[in-house]
Amino acid sequence: xxxxxxxxxxxxxxxxxxxxxxxxxxxxxxxxxxxxxxxxxxxxxxxxxxxxxxxxxxxxxxxxxxxxxxxxxxxxxxxxxxxxxxxxxxxxxxxxxxxxxxxxxxxxxxxxxxxxxxxxxxxxxxxxxxxxxxxxxxxxxxxxxxxxxxxxxxxxxxxxxxxxxxxxxxxxxxxxxxxxxxxxxxxxxxxxxxxxxxxxxxxxxxxxxxxxxxxxx
Numbered sequence: 001x002x003x004x005x006x007x008x009x010x011x012x013x014x015x016x017x018x019x020x021x022x023x024x025x026x027x028x029x030x031x032x033x034x035x036x037x038x039x040x041x042x043x044x045x046x047x048x049x050x051x052x053x054x055x056x057x058x059x060x061x062x063x064x065x066x067x068x069x070x071x072x073x074x075x076x077x078x079x080x081x082x083x084x085x086x087x088x089x090x091x092x093x094x095x096x097x098x099x100x101x102x103x104x105x106x107x108x109x110x111x112x113x114x115x116x117x118x119x120x121x122x123x124x125x126x127x128x129x130x131x132x133x134x135x136x137x138x139x140x141x142x143x144x145x146x147x148x149x150x151x152x153x154x155x156x157x158x159x160x161x162x163x164x165x166x167x168x169x170x171x172x173x174x175x176x177x178x179x180x181x182x183x184x185x186x187x188x189x190x191x192x193x194x195x196x197x198x199x200x201x202x203x204x205x206x207x208x209x210x211x212x213x214x215x216x217x
Contacts, residue, residue: 001215003027003208004080005129006073007038008087008098015131015170015197020086022201023129023165026208027082032215037073039097044070046100053108062119064104074105078120081215083159084208086129089139093147094130102151106158116157123160125214127207128152129167133184136168161214165207167200 005024009016017038024034045068052058052065059065064074077083085102087094094102109120128151132139139145148164155162171193173179176186 001032001081001212002035002076002079003032003082003084003211003215004035004037004077005084005086006077006098006101007036007040008085008095008101009131010040010095010097012038012040015167016086016088016129019129019131019165019167019201019204020084022204023084023086023127023208023211026205026210027212028208029205030209030212032082032208032212035076039101042069042073044068044100044104046096047103047107054112060108063108066104070101070104073101077105080124082125082211084127084129084211085155086131088131089144089147092142092144094151102154106154109158118158118160120158120160125211126155126159126161127163127165127211128155129165129204129207131167131170133170133172134168136166139166139168163207163210165200165204167197169196171197 003024005020007017007020011017020036024036028034048066050065052060053063055061085098087098093099109118111117111119130148152162152164169192171189176184
């Protein structure tokens with residue numbers, strides 16, 4: 001069994017990456033091989049709208065025809081038993097790199113049929129992990145949770161199911177005094193980092209264990 005986590009954050013040692021590592025630890029503890037991919041380490045584009053993945057009888061039908069640094073990652077993601085995508089929310093949605101990855105990953109499996117049926121050949125255990133520097137209540141008040149719901153729905157349509165782990169009110173800087181960030185209370189942020197984030201990591205670990213169980217069903 002193989003679990004792949006894809007980090008859509010430009011930071012490889014901060015909130016999103018740490019949570020993904022915790023998910024993979026939960027997978028590994030329950031018998032899965034694991035891999036963590038940092039998207040910002042690779043050169044690639046989003047969907048180029050060539051429609052090679054939709055051409056009936058074409059050599060790229062059902063898979064992304066565009067070849068670049070993302071191609072081997074897409075291949076491994078499609079072959080995995082467990083797939084976890086992680087991203088901070090920037091301007092109400094995933095980072096640009098993660099959006100490009102999601103386009104390239106999912107569009108080839110979505111058909112232009114009346115029901116927009118998926119041609120992904122099996123059910124895949126998947127999850128979305130999000131981080132956000134505002135509270136969950138603020139996310140809902142500004143409708144930023146709508147993009148999370150939309151992405152979850154697309155993952156469910158393509159792969160058959162998707163869990164979401166949301167980590168809010170995150171700690172962004174080592175020293176808040178160095179940045180214009182008066183909307184936040186630095187001491188509250190630090191306390192939350194010490195008290196709440198470890199619980200978020202435990203939730204992530206537990207998610208990894210559940211994903212392995214789902215993949216075995």
